[in-house]
Amino acid sequence: MKQKVVKLLSRESRKLKKSEIEKIIEVPQNSDFGDYAFPCFPLVSIFKRNPEQIAQDLAKKLQKKLPREIEKIEVAGAYINFFVNKKILAKDVIKKAIDKNYGKGNYRARVMVEFSQANTHKAFHIGHIRGTSLGESLARILEFNGINVVRANYQGDAGMHVAKWLWCYQKYHKKQKLRKDESWIAEIYVDAVRRLTKDKTKGLQVEVDEINRKLEKAKNKKLMSLWKKTRKLSLDVFETIYRDLNTKFDVYFFERSMEKQGKQIAFELLKKGIAKKSEGAVVMDFEKQGLGVLVLLRKDGTVLYSAKDIALAEKKFKKYKIDSSIYVVGNEQNLYMKQLFKTLELMKLKQASNCKHITYGLVRLPTGKMSSRTGENILYSDFKKEIMDFAKKRIKQREPGLKKQELDKRALAVGISAIKYSMLKQDSKKSFIFIKKDALNFEGNSGPYLQYSYARASSILRKLKGIKLSKKLITEVNPYEFKLLKKISEFPEIINKAYTNLDPSLIANYSYQLAQIFNEFYHVCPVIKAENQQFRVDIVKAFKNVLGNCLNLLGIEVLERM
């Protein structure tokens, strides 16, 4: 529809390019001003007249050539307002939006999305959910647009945090049995950090460093066996969480397996003079570019995260034949990511410019930062229990006799949708303040509200089975029907924007507006008892298809019943 307006305008004002016109055209927030509006201010410099006059004259010309899709135009000040023919729009939107492929993009590329990157031997807290949800949603958005996506998870199963954990366990908690329990694993780590910070002599850190070296050498059988076992405990916990979150990875990378190549690359960079030795360590010096210093190897020769990540970048392009690589990584690593990409560039990795960092803000508690070092956080497992209990209560109120399996399934879907949606709906680069009371609120602008709207649409269509629809022709499109259809018609544009900006919040906010409009429609326009039954059913079908796709793109499960 918008294209019709563009076409009409471009015929009458040749001095403007189509793409420029398209940019100027807007959808007024107040629908009294029409369906599309064209402000004539930008034409002032071309026609050298005041914008109101331009609008008048242009409108006069347009008036004579209105296509049937456009019912009328009006001039208001410097604006030309377009009113579309509701019946034609309705027919057009329904036809397109009922199709499963509605809004899908047609791009071709192979892209790796690396996200989640949880560390073993540490807590998986609700902060980790943000990165995981964001990555999964981005992957889905890319796929919806035709991209061949490789989901990758780079898990931190090696490094100083692992050494700390093993040290602490061996020295202070050896009598405790190993447990596949997130909070227990987290506690040991917190204890390690606490002991190390308290130790002013730094004697304990020397012990940890020793363990770190032993780990890297991998000769001490007892230590390696403990590492293997505990590593698996963590990884198993993560897998159950990913299942809850609707995320499946195609590739797992482990820090441990990048150590050798990481070290090698660090030495090569040193040899080529790209890296240098400083205070005994091997570093990349970016001081001149204002990007500080990136340390690759410690002075005791052990390898750091940075060097491993460089090795991984190479491997990604070589082995997985991807065109570009997206890193979904928190904003506390903004500088580090710049350093990493700069290093790849200096190494002359030809795909260096195809690496992109998608940053996201920390999840904070109202009291401040969340940290797995201090234990100031909310563990996923604890939060899940709470939200599941709450969701179950709500579901039972509606359907007391529901079977346990179905009850659990729905409660999980609702709970996960609440947390995911709340995190995805806002600008991902802003920090997210986690307020438990709000997370447990399933009303208003929330994930469950969207699911509920979807379930309502499903319910209508379900009740229709066996009823013969009256095929009465559309005589009139009422304001509620029209508003909903118009919103549905915006879907492809939203998808495209979400794709180019790599921003799921656009879809989240659209979904909410769409659901809101549907609920207004729902209250005013009965479907089953309607005269123009077929028309209303089609609208519901189109809505259900579009909202279903939105929820899918956000990684939120749709529920036929709620």
Next chain:
RNA sequence: GCUCCUGUAGCUCAAUGGAUAGAGCGAUACCCCCCUAAGGUAUAGGUUGCAGGUUCAACUCCUGUCAGGAGCACCA
């Protein structure tokens, strides 16, 4: 100290440089004869941190300033 990000209603957030800055939560008052009330309707709530500038037009862009957050050498 330097770099980056963010300041919008009591709280949490929206708003491709365009018409009267919108939602949710919370508060108050309505609506189940009716396809799921996890819903809908209405009211109250704003000098968009502050000061300049650019522009026909600024929450949006620029400069300064204040406040909060993150980062800045062997953590990941």
